[in-house]
Amino acid sequence: MSTIPSVTLNNGAVIPQLGFGVWQVPDAEATPAVRTAIEAGYRSIDTAAIYENEVGTGRAVAEAGVPREELFITTKLWNSGTRDWSGAAGRAAVRQEFDASLEKLGLDYLDLYLIHWPRPMHGTFLNVWEAVAGLLDDGRVKSVGVSNFGIPQLETLIKESSVVPVLNQVELHPYFPQQELRDFQAQHGIAAEAWSPLGQGGELLSEPALVKIAEKHGRTVAQVVLRWHLQSGVIAIPKSVTPSRIRENLAVTGFELDAEDLAAIAAVQTGVRIGPDPQGFDWN
Numbered sequence: 001m002s003t004i005p006s007v008t009l010n011n012g013a014v015i016p017q018l019g020f021g022v023w024q025v026p027d028a029e030a031t032p033a034v035r036t037a038i039e040a041g042y043r044s045i046d047t048a049a050i051y052e053n054e055v056g057t058g059r060a061v062a063e064a065g066v067p068r069e070e071l072f073i074t075t076k077l078w079n080s081g082t083r084d085w086s087g088a089a090g091r092a093a094v095r096q097e098f099d100a101s102l103e104k105l106g107l108d109y110l111d112l113y114l115i116h117w118p119r120p121m122h123g124t125f126l127n128v129w130e131a132v133a134g135l136l137d138d139g140r141v142k143s144v145g146v147s148n149f150g151i152p153q154l155e156t157l158i159k160e161s162s163v164v165p166v167l168n169q170v171e172l173h174p175y176f177p178q179q180e181l182r183d184f185q186a187q188h189g190i191a192a193e194a195w196s197p198l199g200q201g202g203e204l205l206s207e208p209a210l211v212k213i214a215e216k217h218g219r220t221v222a223q224v225v226l227r228w229h230l231q232s233g234v235i236a237i238p239k240s241v242t243p244s245r246i247r248e249n250l251a252v253t254g255f256e257l258d259a260e261d262l263a264a265i266a267a268v269q270t271g272v273r274i275g276p277d278p279q280g281f282d283w284n
């Protein structure tokens with residue numbers, strides 16, 4: 001079984017530090033991909049309502065033959081701008097979306113439910129957050145968190161709500177390491193989870209400084225990048241539909257990046273995002 005380390009969240013729940021993401025995997029392909037991932041040893045799976053593959057993901061979970069309590073399943077609320085997310089209507093909408101996701105996944109509880117984006121941008125994310133946190137009461141979700149939140153929005157939740165998110169899932173990789181946000185989150189007990197941890201498989205994986213480190217350790221660049229996430233205390237959820245890569249991305253134990261490696265990785269930072277900036281993006 002996998003020797004992947006775990007992170008204990010601020011509510012005592014434990015999440016594997018390496019999980020499997022399924023963004024852009026069509027529903028029918030999600031089943032074989034997630035099945036391969038679970039067979040390889042992944043125990044944490046990250047999907048979202050907007051990925052439209054909760055059914056295929058849930059099918060793989062059901063067929064995996066792994067006890068439910070050994071798996072950590074995350075999905076996300078798509079709090080779209082087309083609905084009213086304010087007041088009682090907004091809170092009811094959260095419950096409807098949650099029920100729909102659970103049904104599609106074929107599960108009777110989730111390990112983690114995230115608000116996908118801090119949208120709409122005009123303040124109602126606090127109402128949505130209170131409704132998401134309220135889902136903890138009936139035991140059908142064990143932990144709640146957020147995604148794409150910046151420091152201002154996290155400050156609002158910390159100040160206004162009695163429930164602090166267990167984690168914030170954001171774009172994070174060596175080109176865009178999010179150090180300021182990670183430092184803020186560490187001060188407040190909010191774990192950092194990286195989306196696009198491999199830089200979406202783009203130029204990051206042929207970055208000369210990383211190629212050199214990979215050659216030094218006899219590993220691939222993807223393994224070096226995922227090792228960097230683990231040693232940084234970050235939870236990473238790489239995606240692949242390629243069975244050999246699914247296994248490769250889990251084989252990131254048994255070597256250690258040294259101070260020289262870490263300094264070289266820090267130097268590749270560009271500060272450039274791949275995805276949209278959640279602070280400036282108005283989804284309405």
Ligand SMILES: NC(=O)c1ccc[n+]([C@@H]2O[C@H](COP(=O)([O-])OP(=O)(O)OC[C@H]3O[C@@H](n4cnc5c(N)ncnc54)[C@H](OP(=O)(O)O)[C@@H]3O)[C@@H](O)[C@H]2O)c1
Pocket residue numbers: 020021022023024046047116147148169170194195196197198199200201202205220222223237238239240241242245246248249
């Ligand atoms: N919360 C959010 O807003 C948000 C946004 C984006 C992503 N996410 C989550 O984060 C997960 C991961 O992010 P991501 O899918 O954007 O990108 P990623 O995991 O950084 O990269 C995935 C890409 O890299 C390729 N790849 C994977 N392993 C590789 C390897 N060992 N060597 C070479 N190429 C490799 C994959 O190709 P193949 O599949 O063809 O093998 C795929 O094209 C998503 O699936 C999703 O669960 C969340």
